[in-house]
Amino acid sequence: MTSTFLAPPTADSARLHEAFAPVFERIAKDSADRENGRTLVHEQVRWLVDAGFGTLRIPVDRGGLGASLQQTFELLTDLGAADPNVAHVFRNHLAFVEDRLAAAVTPANEAWIARFLAGEFVGGGWTEANNGTLDNLKTVITPDGDHWQVTGAKFYATGSLYADWLDVLGKGPDDGPLTALVRVDQPGVQVVDDWVGFGQRVTGSGSATYDHARIETDNVIPYADRAPYLGHFYQEAMLAALAGIAAAAHRDGIEALKARKRTYRHAVTGSITDDPQLLQVIGRVGALAYGARSALSASAATLDAIVSSRLTNDADAVQRQLVASNVAISQAQIVIIEHTLEAATIVFDALGASGVSEKLRLDRHWRNARTLASHNPRVYKERLLGDWFVNGRNPLQALTGASSHDASQA
Structure with a gap:
């Protein structure tokens, strides 16, 4: 296999999260206001580019941060919790960086690595x-x-x-x-x-x-x-934004519950934050968010397995892992969509009428999740998975043309 820019990851997860957490917090601060005003995120994108978010996967000896794919998508989930719009904006840029890393080392691709490091940004x-x-x-x-x-x-x-x-x-x-x-x-x-x-x-x-x-x-x-696992990457990036929305619904649900000043006469306690039924709702939302993030992380690890086999020039293993990764990501898609949509819906059961305030804009979580979930219809993925489990039919061979958004950049 031709030499590429790919290298084994070297980044420490704790340090990555520590480095980007302050930027994510700044982005999250005004996300509801941006939703209310449809305010474009030029400033937020530039904060991340300047912090090196677009160079996560570039090896350290090339000037990047040396992150694995699993680390990259976990950070993208955290960004999705801050603002899934911004996370989705980075989908195509991160995918093209990955594509150039997986490509042959040539002067043209060297120039692309330099552009990424200089902060140039790619859209779809x-x-x-x-x-x-x-x-x-x-x-x-x-x-x-x-x-x-x-x-x-x-x-x-x-x-x-x-x-x-x-x-x-x-x-x-x-x-x-x-x-x-x-x-x-x-x-x-x-x-x-x-x-x-x-x-x-x-x-x-x-x-x-x-x-x-x-x-x-x-x-x-x-x-x-183009990199053979690029379609997998696009799908995983969208799932990261979805998993981030589930985390945001949990975070905002906790804050909104603590801010409630009154309860219903049907309640079993006079204290909102001690009401066992409301606590149950928030507990379930947290579990749903945990399940979404766990599915995201597990499926992202299958992409690192593909890259590892490419680094050892094991073409047969790559082909097997492409199928295994597709199955894993498809299963994660079904889990994450269901968990996130449920979390973004039932969180209102803990909040009462005050939860529908436009100032809070908690409806954004469901709207954003429903929009992302509509890109790759899960009913097709469920059928392809069933055909794989029962009949052993390769799900990759069922994808035809760009009518499947697995091959698109929507």
Whole structure:
């Protein structure tokens, strides 16, 4: 296997959490106000970039933090608890960093590592507008003299409002899929904040259009050359944001319960914080959040196993682990979605009418979770898992085209 930038992780989890906890706390502080005003998160993204969050996976000897994938997704869960919008914004950037780490060591990829370390940020652009799929791409990437160009339209362009570069999927000259990294600040690129979903409203997940936008030759990458576990990474990153929402529902539920001033006459005690039924609700929300985070952490570890086998050039093990990781992440998806949606719903049972105050904006947890959970319909994952368990059919072979969001960057 060609030499890559991948290396065994060296970071200490406690030190990573200690380093980023203050930044996460700053981000969490005004998250409800940002939801109320649909305030974009340019400042919060820059805090994280400046703190090195975008370089978590880059080895220390290359100037990064040397984190494992499991450590990365656990931190992304903590960020999701602070603000799942910001966590989702980082999904495409972290995925492209991983992709370049897994790619061959070349001058072009050396340049990408330098860009990451310099704080340049990457947004998404794979999902076609107008119902296009991987088998029916309408975006075209073509050579033009000493460079290339791209023309087309994308939606679910997550992170695009905050990006220096957009990772774009299109059809090449031979009709095969290509990807290209496109500078945002150039003629022919337009990014529009027209996302109308009721959740994840400041992620920059709206439209991006390209009209003969320039691409340097080194930044055109065949789709087939992207890291084989990239789809797994995208899904795990979304699950990290979801698990973070469950933790946020627990945190905010505790604070709101402590702030309650009155109870109902049906209550079995006059003290809100001693009411066993309300404590039971908060206890269950905490258990649901714990289950979501545990599923996230366990499934993330399967990605580290893939990377470990790539480091030892064990191609057969990589193929087996790709399937095992897909199964693990699919199971985690079902658990995390159910746990998070339940946590974000039942937390109100402990809070009474005061819990629906727009000032608290606790509804954001359910709205954001429901939005994230809608990207990859779990009913399909449940069927694929059942087919794997009963019939041994490889779930990866059932994924066809970009109509599956496992292959998208929504």
